[in-house]
Amino acid sequence: MDGRCDGQDKKRRVFLKLSGEALAGPKKTGFDEATVKEVARQVKLSADAGVQVGIVIGGGNFWRGRTSEAIDRTKADQIGMLATVMNCIYVSEIFRSAGMKTKILTPFACGSMTELFSKDLANGYFEEGMVVFFAGGTGHPYFSTDTGITLRAVEMEADGILLAKSVDGVYDSDPAVNPQAKRYDRITIQEVIDKKLAVVDLTASIMCLEHKMPMAVFDLNEKDSIANAMQGKINGTIVTVD
Numbered sequence: 182m183d184g185r186c187d188g189q190d191k192k193r194r195v196f197l198k199l200s201g202e203a204l205a206g207p208k209k210t211g212f213d214e215a216t217v218k219e220v221a222r223q224v225k226l227s228a229d230a231g232v233q234v235g236i237v238i239g240g241g242n243f244w245r246g247r248t249s250e251a252i253d254r255t256k257a258d259q260i261g262m263l264a265t266v267m268n269c270i271y272v273s274e275i276f277r278s279a280g281m282k283t284k285i286l287t288p289f290a291c292g293s294m295t296e297l298f299s300k301d302l303a304n305g306y307f308e309e310g311m312v313v314f315f316a317g318g319t320g321h322p323y324f325s326t327d328t329g330i331t332l333r334a335v336e337m338e339a340d341g342i343l344l345a346k347s348v349d350g351v352y353d354s355d356p357a358v359n360p361q362a363k364r365y366d367r368i369t370i371q372e373v374i375d376k377k378l379a380v381v382d383l384t385a386s387i388m389c390l391e392h393k394m395p396m397a398v399f400d401l402n403e404k405d406s407i408a409n410a411m412q413g414k415i416n417g418t419i420v421t422v423d
Contacts, residue, residue, distance in 0.1 A: 192231075192233070193231075193232050193233065193340050194232075194233040194234075194235070194307065194337065194338065194339045194340055195227070195232055195233070195234055195235070195339060195340060195341060195342075195343060195411055196234075196235040196236070196237065196330055196333065196334040196337070196339045196341070196342045196343065197224070197234060197235070197236050197237075197342075197343045197345060197407065197411075198236075198237050198238075198239070198326070198327075198330045198342060198343065198344045198345065199220065199236065199237070199238045199239070199272070199345050199401070200238075200239050200241065200345065200346055200347060200401065201238055201239040201240050201241040201242035201243065201264070201265075201268055202239070202241040202242055202347065203216070203345065203346065203347050203401045203402070204216055204217055204220070204238070204242060204268065204272070205242040209242075210242055210243070211242060211243075212242070212271055214275070217271070217272055217275045218275055218279070220272070220275075220345075220401075220407060221272075221275050221276045221278075221279040221281070222279060223405060223406075223407040223408040223411075224236075224276065224281070224312065224407060224408075224411075225276075225279050225280060225281055226408045226411075227407075227408060227411040227412070228281055228310070228312055231310075232411055233307040234312045234313070234411075235303075235307075235312075235313050235314075235315060235333065235334070235337060235339065236269070236272070236312060236313070236314050236315070237265075237314075237315050237316075237326055237329055237330035237333065238265055238268040238269055238272060238314070238316070238326070239265065239268075239326045240261045240262075240263075240264030240265040240267075240268060240326070241264075242264075242268070243264040243267065243268070244257075244260050244261045244264040246258075246261065254322060254323070255322040255323075258322035258323065258324075259322065261318070262289075262317045262318050262320070263317075265316050265317060265318060265326060266285075266287060266291060266294070266295065266316040266317055268316070269285050269295075269314040269315075269316035270285060270294060270295075270316075272314070273285055273312075273314050276312055281311075281312050282309070282310065282311045282312070283311055283312045283313070283314060284296065284306045284311050284312075284313050284314065285313075285314040285316055286298040286299075286302065286303060286313060286314065286315055286316070287315075287316050287317035287320070288317050288318070288319060288320030289317060289320050291317075295316060295317075298315065300336060300337065303315075303337055304337070307337075315329065315330070315333045317329075319332055324384065325381075325382050325384075325385070327381035327382045327384075327385040328381075328382060328384045328385045328388070330342060330385075331381065331384075331385040331388045331389055331394060332388065334394055335388060335392045335394055339394070340395075341394065341395045341396065341397065342389075342394060342395070342396045342397075343396075343397050343399070343407070343410045343411065344380070344381070344396060344397065344398045344399070345399060345400075345401035345406065345407055345410075346398060346399070346400065346401060347400070347401065347402070348398075348400065349364070349399060349400035349403065349416070349417050350364045350365065350366075350398050350399065350400075350417035350418035351364065351365045351368060351373070351378055351380050351398050351417075351418040351420065352364050352365070352378075353365070353376070353378070364418065365418050366418060366419070367418065367419045367421060368418060368419075368420055368421070369420070369421050369422070369423060370386060370389050370390045370396075370420055370421065370422050371390060373386055373420060374386050374387065374390065380396065380398060380418075380420060381396070389420075389422065390422065393422040394422065395419070395420060395421055395422050396419075396420040397410055397415045397417060397418065397419050397420065398417050398418045398420065399415055399416055399417030399418075400416075400417065403416065
């Protein structure tokens with residue numbers, strides 16, 4: 182990201198994607214509070230330094246898409262959207278207990294639990310120094326949270342997307358299957374598309390290509406990985422748009 186996410190710049194705006202499964206920790210479902218508190222600690226370092234932080238969370242700790250032919254795909258995706266809302270409410274509260282101000286925005290009404298997304302509203306909250314959670318994906322079925330964070334990052338003119346995952350970067354094959362898999366320190370988004378590498382889904386990859394949105398992939402569980410990534414120190418893979 183070449184310093185685009187440098188925490189020294191008070192106007193930097195970074196979008197962080199957190200894996201729902203990663204937040205579940207060793208339990209593999211629900212939440213691991215210690216993990217979420219550690220994420221909060223690291224995000225607060227950058228928020229206190231003036232970095233504007235937007236967060237999207239996957240729903241995999243509660244729901245992994247259509248698991249039965251008895252469930253319509255649209256309904257399954259709606260369940261997934263609600264899972265991301267639950268995640269954002271929980272993580273937002275942990276962030277607040279760590280001393281941060283937060284807001285949760287969704288593309289559909291959730292009563293008094295969230296606020297309806299608008300760019301102007303989100304910009305206002307960023308300027309007030311709040312960490313803004315973008316829950317509910319795009320609000321439409323057939324689109325993943327990968328596409329959701331890319332859409333919001335592009336719309337909100339972010340400097341880059343940080344992908345905190347359970348792996349430490351982008352590999353040429355699955356490192357869990359192939360012990361000889363090679364990790365890329367740097368790769369272009371066009372190469373990601375051409376080689377069909379599983380960084381984000383194809384729709385999100387093409388959006389990043391078209392709108393020149395850089396990404397970085399790193400291991401959530403590595404010590405201070407989020408704090409370092411928000412300062413432009415990536416121990417993982419940088420996905421460029423050049």
